[in-house]
Amino acid sequence: MNEFEELNQSVIAEFRANAGKVVRAGGGAFASDELLLLHSVGARSGVERVSPVATIRDGGDMVITASRGGAPNNPAWYWNLKAHARAEVEVGTETVEVDAREVADEDYARLWAAVTEAMPQFLEYEKKTTRRMPVFRLSPVAIGSDGKEGSVAGRRNAQPGADD
Secondary structure, three states: OOHHHHHHHHHHHHHHHOOOOOOEOOEOOOOOOOEEEEEEEOOOOOOEEEEEEEEEEEOOEEEEEOOHHHOOOOOHHHHHHHHOOEEEEEEOOEEEEEEEEEOOHHHHHHHHHHHHHHOOHHHHHHHOOOOOOOEEEEEEOOOOOOOOOOOOOOHHHOEEOOOO
């Protein structure tokens, strides 16, 4: 396991141990942000992955940004969501099934402004790269009267996010 995967694993463990709260000693990337754990299926591998991702709310939806800290390439979960738009997120102590959609140009500016207002470090990430950081809207999936909707449950044992 590399240093990045070890950090993600410790954030995931802390998130789950503290009902969705992560307060890393000395601050750290996730100390004050609202986080979710994104469960996605590997675009190439088909392996279930879990990644801690900062989020903001927009109405009933969650909004996430594929920043990768300003790296030149998108995170693996970006490609996973492009290949498999149905995912799950852990928010606090709840698990919610979502449909992920990359935000189109007409809504991008408004949501990017909301992201950077809530989490100014994303402006620093933007300065580190020439790529436009993709923004995704995660919309909760309505559950039918039978209580079923193509669940991707059981992901608490998924592997930490990796390049897929």
